[in-house]
Amino acid sequence: MTFPHSALGDASRLRWSTATAAFQIEGSRTADGRGRSIWDDFVDRPGAVIDESTAEPACDSYRRVGDDIELVAGLGVDRYRFSIPWVRIQPGGAGPANQAALDHYSRLVDGLLERGVTPFPTLYHWELPSEIEAAGGWLERDTSARFADYAGLVAERLGDRVRSWYTLNEPAMTTLQGYGTGELAPGRQLLFGALPTVHHQLLAHGKAAAALRAAGATQVGLTNNHTRVLPASGSDADLMAAFLYDTIHNRMFSEPLLTGAYPDVQALGLPAMPVQDGDMQLIAAPLDFYGVNFYNPTTVAAAGDDSPLPFDLVPTPGTPLTGFGWPIVPEALRDLLLDLARRHPDMPPIIIGENGAAFPEPRTAGRVQDDDRIAYLDAHIAAVQEAMVQGVRVDEYTVWSLMDNFEWADGYTQRFGLVHVDFDSGLRTPKASYDWYRDLIRTSRTDEGAGR
Ligand code: FCB
Secondary structure, three states: OOOHHHHHHHHHOOEEEOOHHHHHHHOOOOOHHOOEEEEHHHHOOOOOOOOOOOOOOOOOOOHHHHHHHHHHHHOOEEEEEEEOHHHHOOOOOOOOOOOOHHHHHHHHHHHHOOOOEEEOOOOOOOOOOHHHHHHOOOOOHHHHHHHHHHHEEEEEEEOOOOOEEEEEEHHHHHHHHHHHHHOOOOOOOOOHHOOHHHHHHHHHHHHHHHHHOOOOOEEEEEEEEEEOOOEOOOOHHHHHHHHHHHHHHHHHHHHOOOOOOOOOHHHHOOOOOOOOOOHHHHOOOOOOOEEEEEEEEEEEEEEEOOOOOOEEOOOOOOEHHHEOEOOOHHHHHHHHHHHHHHHHHOOOOEEEOOOOOOOOOOOOOOOOOEEEEEEEHHHHHHHHHHHHOOOOEEEEEEEEEOOOOOOOHHOOOOOOOEEEEEEOOEEEEEEEEHHHHHHHHHHHHHHHOOOO
């Protein structure tokens, strides 16, 4: 159960949001001169996406943006987190802005503002232009400068109305699964050879943040995927494997941003980061918020002798699972927040940039009574509030996702939405969780002491 607001005091002052990402909802992948991204290439690769689907038409959101705005406004959220794809703004990853695409996002921004919802865009939710990948992608330092150019173009057009920005979504997943193991685009399997992509992404964040601020932005940050790492046992080998995994999934991303230094990865036998003079100052420039996306803890064991990696991600014992097979452990979110705040006492306010769960649900349109999702969200919001009561400053909570969508390499097999989408007919039907979240938001506002 969510904490009773009377017990919360300031901890009831959460802003509420919900999120989507362009590639997962928009379709219309050639409309208005959109270029190709690594995800367009990935979905064309036989066997890369589990159900062989593409992101076409997905939720058809590029054409049905007005419907999306109505769904968002109907929830009563304070903000809507959506992404702007680099390849719509600069189809080849460089050059002048594509005005038709900017017009589109400008209309989305206006539509949200008219309905009292603050637009909170993400500039990079994984759609790297194919041309930039062909030149080395995130392995190349120059990609960070290109990204900042793109950020500047968007801010120049939208910065009069948009003040809050996420630069990057989950750079850890791009490094680990995009360049490390190949489960996500661009599908490269470089293992630890992927590590330079950490630095180039964080540098891209730092340069883009400066460009956004120059255009008047007042709230700039990024959102990292964090997991609570649990060693499979107390053995030295499992503890060491868990430490290494925690370093490359969590600390490689949080520490440069929050302390200005990478963890000592060379001591772990990993290559040094390609840092140049001035980089760490840019990366560690003060953030207005620190985004945390959380889904599940990760249990880590030492790997067998024949494994290419020194750790093994194993099932978390004794926990219920989501439809995706992810362990449901809400207190892992509380503990993760407490741990972050303990390690970084001066850190900026935290925004939960994503949290949610997929469960098996019908393909065809109809009302879904998704009690399992409601229980998941309720327990995780309570976990956030417990951390707040213990002194962690969290300003905002975001449900992933507004609606069922294209779940990357898992295609349409995983439904995370507050709104059901029938991908054959395009019909959208709010689920029970949509009504539950709307009521929770409404109640939090009428409670004494609650605020925005
Ligand atoms: C996150 C992604 C988001 C969505 C959720 C389920 O890693 O940022 O786009 O796919 O997982």
